[in-house]
Amino acid sequence: MTSDHIFLWLTVFIAATVEMIEALTIVLALGITRGWRSALLATAAAIVTLGVVVTVFNSVFSKITGEGDVPILPLWILVGGILLIFGLQWMKKGILRIAGLLPSRDEEQIYNKLAKDAKGAPKSAKDSIDWYSFVMVFKGVLLEGFEVVFIVIIFGSARGQTVIGITAAVAALIFVGLLGVVIHKPLSKIPENWMKLTVGLLLTTFGTYFASEGVGIVWPLSDWALMYILVVYILFSVFIINFLRAGIRTKKTTRKRAA
């Protein structure tokens, strides 16, 4: 396994963990308040749907890129561009949340709201499927999982490494699932903001590398390019976060003095 395989596995694993944590909140809220049967059925249905999507897209891309052989360079530009756009969005949110400029996502608050809405919704007959619960969980798990599936497909189309992405996503699903079973409440203590920033950094690094290769750029020390791009982006992120935090502290001090 090379270093970029490890980075790829890590990127998908962390991205999938973040999304699965958000999906788990929905499953727990509906499962605890309205019963587990429909919630778990919906979760299984959503996971199967996502699996079908990965299989279909993977076979389409394999045909386009010639059964996983050397990929077409224009495809690398598109793939790199999409990874860059995704990565920068995650980085932006991660940086703003860690710096305190955006409120952090509160899983407990979301859980409480979902549970309150679920208690208020009309219930179905005892032995039939609770369609409210089923639709909410199916939609939630599908939407949260779709971003991970998209990342897996994108990496797979660029490098023919869908299997690595799939194993990472499945590992994250098992990890979060087990945590959910053991802890049995929303995972609010997990540092989601730092995980989002990490995924953003990795996606942006891969996007920069793939897109540049696609336009024909040759990186100096090509085997080490991914490493030094990532290091530069990490240093930059740390600098920007500290800079923004310092700015907020200065504003608060100025306001206190003015008051």
Place this chain on the structure above:
Amino acid sequence: MKYLRTFLNFWRKFIIGDDARIAIVVMWTLLLLKSLTSNVLNEWYILPIVVMVLLTAIVYGNSIDHHMYKKTTTTFRVFVSITIPMIIVMAIPLLLFRYINSETDLHQTFVPFSIFILIAMIVSGVMGQLYAKFPVMSIFISGVISYLFVLPLQPSVIQLSTYLSAHYQLASTFLALAIPIFFVTYIVTAFRHAEDKRI
């Protein structure tokens, strides 16, 4: 039709997200790098610099307004406010790199690059104005049209710049320097305007 619109909207929000500027800058940078990269030009540092400058600009914009982040109104303003800083970031390292590397004549790289960008900007700005109601789509359309329009011109632009360099050295040097000076002035003015609004 409604379902088609919902479907397309879902993909637009999914890929572009809540900030179209990221997608626009990335698209522009990759199109321009693709046009410029060759056996001679291998500007590997440009994309990482653009990424870092873009992120800085976006988070700085958020820090100015704190929780009330304002979006720019018209398509043309959005486009110009993105393209100009991006060109600055690309032009300055290229200029410095080629100036330091004395084996390469500045007029053979920077001047055609500047003219290239200027034509692309004018075409895109015009297209952006025509599609003012659909900002994201208009910017993508204008980017693609600029690319198709400007790329075939590249050999002519290089010929033109070679001619200018040979016969009108002063004029071509002025052109090479005037464009980044104009851009820097624009950026400084734009930031000052943003600061005044904040106060």
